[in-house]
Amino acid sequence: xxxxxxxxxxxxxxxxxxxxxxxxxxxGVTKSENNAKEFSEKLAGVSNSDDKLxxxxxxxxxxxxxxxxxxxxxxxxxxxxxxxxxxxxxKNEPNNIEIRMIRLSIQENxxxxxxxxxxxxxxxxxxxxxxxxxxxxxKEYLKDFILQSKSFSEKEKQFVK
Numbered sequence: 001x002x003x004x005x006x007x008x009x010x011x012x013x014x015x016x017x018x019x020x021x022x023x024x025x026x027x028g029v030t031k032s033e034n035n036a037k038e039f040s041e042k043l044a045g046v047s048n049s050d051d052k053l054x055x056x057x058x059x060x061x062x063x064x065x066x067x068x069x070x071x072x073x074x075x076x077x078x079x080x081x082x083x084x085x086x087x088x089x090x091k092n093e094p095n096n097i098e099i100r101m102i103r104l105s106i107q108e109n110x111x112x113x114x115x116x117x118x119x120x121x122x123x124x125x126x127x128x129x130x131x132x133x134x135x136x137x138x139k140e141y142l143k144d145f146i147l148q149s150k151s152f153s154e155k156e157k158q159f160v161k
Contacts, residue, residue, distance in 0.1 A: 016046070016050065016051075017042050017046070017054065021042070022039075022042065022043070023141055025039045026039065026060070029060075030109070036067070040062070040064070040065050043057055048085075048088075052089045052096065053089075053098055056086055056099040059082045059102075060082070060106055063078075063106050063110070066078035066082060079114060079116075086102065095130075097126065097130050097131075097138070098141075100126045101127060101145055103119055104127065105149070108120055108149065120151055127142065128156070139160075143160040
């Protein structure tokens with residue numbers, strides 16, 4: 001019985017990725033197809049009932065995977081799947097600044113033809129308005145994103161420096 005409980009606990013913890021690892025991976029996920037695939041594999045065990053932040057990263061992984069699909073239909077289907085999942089997490093946790101950052105990072109980098117760019121100003125404002133209230137490690141993570149973001153002008157980036 002103890003063996004069974006230990007095995008179940010191991011499977012449960014092994015299936016849920018560490019947020020720190022996910023954040024580190026996310027910063028380099030667009031650099032190569034291999035990075036995107038590793039990121040996707042790391043989040044494969046995340047389900048909709050898990051922590052919404054991890055679900056948002058999983059949605060981002062699906063969106064990033066769509067870029068590497070060969071067939072247009074598969075590309076569009078994966079993109080819609082990821083966008084729908086990401087919007088669902090934001091609907092569940094509209095005040096989660098990191099989920100808003102994930103959506104902003106996706107929307108500022110997807111082609112305009114996708115039509116998935118409508119929340120850039122809203123998310124940028126949310127990050128700007130709520131940045132100061134975050135803990136120091138999340139501030140540092142957000143700062144790194146903001147300083148490399150295409151959505152913020154050099155003048156706008158000054159609030160994180």
